[in-house]
Amino acid sequence: DAGITQSPRHKVTETGTPVTLRCHQTENHRYMYWYRQDPGHGLRLIHYSYGVKDTDKGEVSDGYSVSRSKTEDFLLTLESATSSQTSVYFCATSPVRGGPNTEAFFGQGTRLTVV
Amino acid sequence: DQQVKQNSPSLSVQEGRISILNCDYTNSMFDYFLWYKKYPAEGPTFLISISSIRDKNEDGRFTVFLNKSAKHLSLHIVPSQPGDSAVYFCAASVDSGAGSYQLTFGKGTKLSVIP
Numbered sequence: 001d002a003g004i005t006q007s008p009r010h011k012v013t014e015t016g017t018p019v020t021l022r023c024h025q026t027e028n029h030r031y032m033y034w035y036r037q038d039p040g041h042g043l044r045l046i047h048y049s050y051g052v053k054d055t056d057k058g059e060v061s062d063g064y065s066v067s068r069s070k071t072e073d074f075l076l077t078l079e080s081a082t083s084s085q086t087s088v089y090f091c092a093t094s095p096v097r098g099g100p101n102t103e104a105f106f107g108q109g110t111r112l113t114v115v
Numbered sequence: 116d117q118q119v120k121q122n123s124p125s126l127s128v129q130e131g132r133i134s135i136l137n138c139d140y141t142n143s144m145f146d147y148f149l150w151y152k153k154y155p156a157e158g159p160t161f162l163i164s165i166s167s168i169r170d171k172n173e174d175g176r177f178t179v180f181l182n183k184s185a186k187h188l189s190l191h192i193v194p195s196q197p198g199d200s201a202v203y204f205c206a207a208s209v210d211s212g213a214g215s216y217q218l219t220f221g222k223g224t225k226l227s228v229i230p
Contacts, residue, residue, distance in 0.1 A: 004158075033218070042121075042222035043159070043204060050216075058217060090158055092218075103149055104218055106158030 003027055006091050006107040013114055019078040021110050023091030025071075031094040032074040033058075033104060034066060036087040043090065049074055081114045088112075118142045119207050121221035130230050134192040138205030138221055141186065145207035149218070150179060150190045153202045162203070163190070195228045202226070 003026035013019050023032065034046040035058075045058030047066040055066050063085060065077045078085055088111050092104040120139045128134045136150075146167040151159035165172040165179045165188070172179050178191045192199055205221040 031216070035220070040222065043206075043220035045217055045219065048217050056217075059219070092158075103161035103164060106151075106160070108158050109156075 004091060004093055004105055004107040006089075006110050008110060009108065010111045011113070013081050013112070015082060015114055016080050019081050019112065021076040021089055021091075021112070023074045023076070023093075023107060025074075025093045027093060027095070027105075028071060029093035029095045029105075030071075031104070032068065033092040033094075034064075034074065034076045035090045035092065036060065037090060037109075038087050046076065046089075081112075083114050086112060086114045117221075118145075119205055119219050119221040121203075121205055121224050123224050124222070125225040125227070127227045127229060128195045130197060130228055131194045134190075134195045134199065134226055134228070136190040136192075136203050136205075136224050136226065138188045138190075139186060140188075140207050142207070142209060142219075143186070144209050145219075146210070147208035148179070148181060148188050149206045149208070150177075151204040151206060151220075152199075153204060153223070159204055192226075195226075197228050197230050200226055200228045 005024045007022045033048040035043045044060045049055045049068040067075045088109050090109050091107040094104040149164040150162040152162045153159040163174050163177045165181050181188045202223045202225045204223045206218045210216045
């Protein structure tokens with residue numbers, strides 16, 4: 001399994017405060033992703049990165065920003081947290097596109113509660 | 116607009132029988148399809164994948180079938196085991212250009228295998 005570490009694993013924050021979630025990988029994978037999982041919605045892509053400083057928006061990017069200054073780290077920031085951003089956040093990485101290595105490897109998830 | 120659809124939120128199957136999980140997609144540009152399994156409080160784990168140039172891929176008890184004309188894929192688990200009880204996500208990959216690609220997930224199907 002790819003070494004993917006998400007931090008923190010759990011967080012409770014107040015509405016309007018900034019929050020940063022961190023994803024750290026030790027596999028030197030090129031692609032990194034942030035998803036959120038909500039009941040009735042499955043996994044929805046927030047942002048993704050295809051290289052250092054190369055990022056793009058996913059399906060539900062409003063209210064979120066990302067940064068990738070190093071291959072191993074992908075940060076997700078909620079500039080001003082809202083209750084609708086209460087969710088479980090998953091980071092994923094993938095080495096290459098196509099062939100048997102296309103699958104993405106997921107972290108354990110971060111449960112974020114905005115009160 | 117949901118591009119990857121799993122229309123059955125849940126499925127119950129007797130141990131030893133076949134489990135068939137279905138997935139439909141709308142984007143004809145998808146060229147790689149994957150199935151993930153997710154246990155509670157864990158990140159999704161890759162199960163099996165299939166390229167759009169194939170119509171079947173088999174790995175042990177798991178077989179994925181792809182019908183491109185119908186934009187439909189299915190996951191067969193034979194024989195089903197209680198340990199297969201989990202949420203199964205269908206995912207599809209598309210080249211987003213500039214060397215990037217993203218995975219789009221369905222909402223998931225919760226499989227319960229009854230001993």
